[in-house]
Amino acid sequence: MSQATILSVRDLRVELRSRRGSFVLTADALDLCARETLVILGPNGSGKSTLMRVLAGLERPVGGKVTSAATGPVTMVFQRPAPLAGSVVHNVRVAFLGKKRSGAELRDRIDEALARFQIDHLAQHRAATLSGGELRRLALARAFALRPAVLLLDEPFAGLDAEGQAALSLDLRRAISDTGVAVAMVTHDLRRAMLIADRIAVLIDGRLAQVGRRDDVIEKPSTPEIARVVGMTNLVQGVVVKERRGDCALVEIDARHRIATRTGLAPGTRVWVGIRPEYLKVDVGRGDVDPIGKGVVREVVNDGVAITVQLDWAGTELRTYLMAGRGLARTLRAGVPVSLSASPEHVHLIPVASNGSAAASDASRRAL
Amino acid sequence: MNPPSIGLLIEITARTLAVCLPALVISLAVGLPIGIAVGRRRFAGRGALVSLINTGMGAPPVVVGLLVYLALERNGPFGNLAWLYSGQAMILAQLLIALPLVVGITLAAVGSLDEDWELQVRTLGVPPRWRLWLLVREIRLSLLAAVITALGGILSEVGAVQMVGGNIEGETRVLTTAILMYTQMGEFEHALGSAAVLIGLMLVLTGLLTAVQQSGRA
Numbered sequence: 001m002s003q004a005t006i007l008s009v010r011d012l013r014v015e016l017r018s019r020r021g022s023f024v025l026t027a028d029a030l031d032l033c034a035r036e037t038l039v040i041l042g043p044n045g046s047g048k049s050t051l052m053r054v055l056a057g058l059e060r061p062v063g064g065k066v067t068s069a070a071t072g073p074v075t076m077v078f079q080r081p082a083p084l085a086g087s088v089v090h091n092v093r094v095a096f097l098g099k100k101r102s103g104a105e106l107r108d109r110i111d112e113a114l115a116r117f118q119i120d121h122l123a124q125h126r127a128a129t130l131s132g133g134e135l136r137r138l139a140l141a142r143a144f145a146l147r148p149a150v151l152l153l154d155e156p157f158a159g160l161d162a163e164g165q166a167a168l169s170l171d172l173r174r175a176i177s178d179t180g181v182a183v184a185m186v187t188h189d190l191r192r193a194m195l196i197a198d199r200i201a202v203l204i205d206g207r208l209a210q211v212g213r214r215d216d217v218i219e220k221p222s223t224p225e226i227a228r229v230v231g232m233t234n235l236v237q238g239v240v241v242k243e244r245r246g247d248c249a250l251v252e253i254d255a256r257h258r259i260a261t262r263t264g265l266a267p268g269t270r271v272w273v274g275i276r277p278e279y280l281k282v283d284v285g286r287g288d289v290d291p292i293g294k295g296v297v298r299e300v301v302n303d304g305v306a307i308t309v310q311l312d313w314a315g316t317e318l319r320t321y322l323m324a325g326r327g328l329a330r331t332l333r334a335g336v337p338v339s340l341s342a343s344p345e346h347v348h349l350i351p352v353a354s355n356g357s358a359a360a361s362d363a364s365r366r367a368l
Numbered sequence: 369m370n371p372p373s374i375g376l377l378i379e380i381t382a383r384t385l386a387v388c389l390p391a392l393v394i395s396l397a398v399g400l401p402i403g404i405a406v407g408r409r410r411f412a413g414r415g416a417l418v419s420l421i422n423t424g425m426g427a428p429p430v431v432v433g434l435l436v437y438l439a440l441e442r443n444g445p446f447g448n449l450a451w452l453y454s455g456q457a458m459i460l461a462q463l464l465i466a467l468p469l470v471v472g473i474t475l476a477a478v479g480s481l482d483e484d485w486e487l488q489v490r491t492l493g494v495p496p497r498w499r500l501w502l503l504v505r506e507i508r509l510s511l512l513a514a515v516i517t518a519l520g521g522i523l524s525e526v527g528a529v530q531m532v533g534g535n536i537e538g539e540t541r542v543l544t545t546a547i548l549m550y551t552q553m554g555e556f557e558h559a560l561g562s563a564a565v566l567i568g569l570m571l572v573l574t575g576l577l578t579a580v581q582q583s584g585r586a
Contacts, residue, residue, distance in 0.1 A: 058487050076491040082482035085506050094502060098495035146492065 003033035006070050006182050007055060007150055013063035014047075014054055025050050027064075027208035030201060032150065037176060037183040039193040039214075041229050042203035048186040049079065051203065052154045055184060070182075072149030079155040081139035083127035088119060091127045092142045113145035116175050133164040137171075144175055151176075153185040157192050169195050190231045194218070202226045219276065220348055227274045227350065234275040234318045237352060242267045248344040257314040259292045261347035272350040279346035280320040282309060282328065282338045297336045307332075313340055381565055384542040387455055387529070388522050391462035395470045395518055400511065403474025404503065408486065418475065424468025429461075429521075433528025436461045440532065453534035458542070461528040466518035473517060477510030478503070512581035516574050523570055543569070 009030040016023045025047040032038050032055075042048045053059040054066060056076040068074060075095075084091050092110045101109075114120040117137040122130065127138060136156060143151055156172065157165040173196045176183055187193050193200060193214075200217040202210045204225050210217055221227040224235055238251040238259065248260040251273050259273055282295075295313035307322040307329045318340070322329040332338075406417060438444050440452040440460075451457040482488075485506070489499050504511065526544035533540035535549055543566040550559035 053487075056491050058490070073493050074491075075493065076488075078484050078488050078491075080482065080484065082485045082488055084502065085508075094489070094494065095492040097498040097502070099493070142492070152491075 003035055004069065005031045006034045006068070007032035007074070007184070008067040008069070009055070009064065010067070011064035012054065012061050012066070014050060014059055014061045016050060016059075023047065023050070023206060025054070025203075025206045027051065030208060030211060032182050032184050034149075034182050035180045036198040037185065037196050038199050038201060039197035040184065040186045040201045040203060041188065041190065041193055043229060044188065046203040047206040048188070048203055049154050050206075051208075052076065052152050052184065052186050056152050068150070070149035073146045074150040074152070075143045075146055075148045076152035077136075077139045077143050077154065077156055079158055081135045083130065083135055083138065086127065087124050088114070088127050088130070088138055089123045091138055092145050095142050095146050109145045109147070113141040116144060116178075117141040117171055133160050133168065136160065136168060140168075140172060140175070144179065144181075147179070148181055151181045151183045153183060155187055156185065157187065157189060165189070165192065172196065200230070202229050204229065219346070221274065222350065224272050224274075224350060227272070227348075232274040232276050232348065234277060234280055236273050236314065236316045236318075238271055238273050240265045240267050240269045240271060240349070251347075251349065253314045253316075257293045259342070259347055260344040261349055262344045263347070263349040265349055265351065269349075270352040272352055274348040274350060275318075275342045275346060277308075277319045277321050279342055280318060281341045282311070282320055282322075282332070283341070284328065284331070284336065284338055291339060291341045293340055295338050295340045297332055297334055297338060299334055300332050302329075311338065311340065377561065377565055379538075380541055380543055380546050380562070381569065383455075383540075384523070384544075384566075384569070387458045387542055388462060388519070391459045391466055391522050392515070392519055394459075394463050395466035396515065399467050399470030399514075399518075400474055400504075403471040403514075404478055404500075406471070407475035407478025408503075421468050421472045421475065425472040427465075427468065428527075429465050429525045430527030430531065432464050433461050433531035436464065436528065436532050452532060453536060453540060455533075455540060457532040458529045458540060461532050462522040462525060465525055465528060466522050469518045469521055470514045473510060473514035474507070477507035477514075480510075481506060509581055512577055516577045516581075519573055519577070520570065523566065523573075 009027050012025070012027040012030075014025040016025075040048050040051060050059060054061055056074065057066070084094055089110060092113060093106065096106055111120065114123055117140050119134055119137045119141060122134060127135070130138060140156065157168060160168065169192050176196060183196070185193075185196065197214045199212060200214050201208060202217065202221075210222050210226050217226075218230050221230050221232055227235055236253055238253040241250050241252045241258070243250050245260045248262055249264060251259045251261060251271060253259065253273070261273070265271060293313060295311040295318065297309060298312050298317065299310040301308040301310075302324055305324055307324050309320050309322060309332060311318045311320065322332070406414065406421070436457060437452065439446050440449065440457050441447055442452075449456075451460070486499065486503070489502055494502065524544065526548055529540075529542060530545050530548060533542070533545065535541050535545040543562050546562045547559050547566065550556070550562065
């Protein structure tokens with residue numbers, strides 16, 4: 001990363017105890033660079049919000065350290081924004097309490113922030129009367145009004161309907177791009193993550209499992225657990241065989257199913273084969289030039305925008321997406337036989353070790 | 369017995385205010401910080417303390433009066449102060465009645481704020497004294513409720529002030545003890561006159577506070 005590191009985590013260990021039990025969060029190394037957006041993904045309970053609170057200085061680690069080189073404010077937007085009593089303008093103005101600003105500058109900043117998140121028409125409304133989506137916009141407007149060097153976002157789209165999420169994520173992306181603020185955002189929504197992430201960090205069970213550039217993590221997860229978090233839901237075990245198909249290696253799933261890949265691993269290696277749903281192609285004819293075999297449609301789910309197709313293949317359930325209302329999407333039905341294919345460069349291999357957990361740990365260290 | 373003159377009524381009313389208002393002011397000065405501190409912080413024994421405060425909110429005033437009496441009587445631990453049957457003893461008794469009300473309502477108001485409220489304000493870089501100002505502003509309606517409740521409690525209180533004040537004419541007689549005395553003497557006209565003044569006083573004071581409270585909702 002060519003940009004300077006603005007927030008740095010080293011050998012972090014956080015221990016939280018509650019009536020429900022204890023929780024430990026560890027992270028060997030995590031950096032946030034200037035002008036970049038780092039998205040922290042992970043299942044519920046993996047420690048995402050805890051990590052965000054540590055970065056904000058709200059939780060004290062028992063080990064390791066968080067170093068900030070930020071020259072401006074480091075601020076955070078919480079998962080459930082709590083409005084203060086008073087107007088929307090008052091809620092933004094609060095951020096400037098104890099900071100010397102001229103009245104004109106204050107007005108300009110507040111007006112700009114409210115307009116940026118399209119709530120300027122609500123300026124004099126009582127914050128307590130705003131909808132959930134408007135409250136999120138208010139919290140973001142307040143944070144951006146401060147012109148922070150680092151912005152920490154904890155699930156900024158949680159609880160919003162699909163339309164609200166889409167609109168807010170676009171406004172947020174524009175605001176980040178316009179201001180150049182460094183952002184660390186926690187979410188479990190992969191689509192929103194993809195929209196704004198430069199880099200992605202994955203937390204699994206309180207452990208920082210993989211960090212890397214967005215496309216690297218999305219397309220080359222280092223463990224099956226990470227693969228599931230980043231949406232690589234098509235996972236099946238196989239063995240790398242000696243035979244090759246052109247310049248591609250072959251992975252044998254069973255006697256009748258082989259998959260070509262450009263990932264180089266020694267023959268005999270047991271692997272998880274991962275194919276992102278968007279890279280798995282279906283055809284009712286002969287199929288593509290990179291076939292992986294015949295499958296049968298199990299279920300077709302149409303949400304009006306995209307169609308999710310569940311398929312049976314080699315005793316495994318696979319998934320692919322189609323655009324609703326177009327081509328094949330109009331004709332696929334449950335029980336229809338289809339040809340499946342995937343381009344070898346989109347077939348990712350994850351080695352399976354005899355000790356699964358050790359393999360995952362090794363892979364994570366390599367990724368870090 | 370002669371009916372109480374207007375001058376006497378004014379004197380009793382003035383003494384009532386002279387006893388109640390210091391008790392109210394001290395209970396607010398002491399109770400608000402305690403209520404805010406207990407409401408904001410988590411510490412060992414907090415549950416027991418909150419339980420004690422809640423018990424204090426419902427404590428019978430006559431029991432409070434008894435305890436103050438025992439503390440101030442000649443052989444009591446504070447007997448050397450010679451406060452028994454004085455205005456100070458009445459203020460002390462009323463303070464002990466009002467304090468749990470102020471603390472309890474304040475800490476309930478702080479506790480009703482969103483769990484992350486303070487953290488959210490902290491991450492905006494708001495300095496501590498401004499955070500405290502914001503907190504008070506945030507719970508101001510509840511604080512006014514605390515003032516109204518405490519004022520109502522001590523203005524209408526009779527058992528404790530009778531016990532520690534003694535209802536001495538010209539010294540410790542206040543509206544409630546006067547009403548009690550006139551009633552016991554069968555002077556219902558005088559009792560009703562004093563009661564009307566007390567009710568009027570409560571209406572005016574709580575009405576003013578309620579007006580302030582409701583204007584804060586805007």
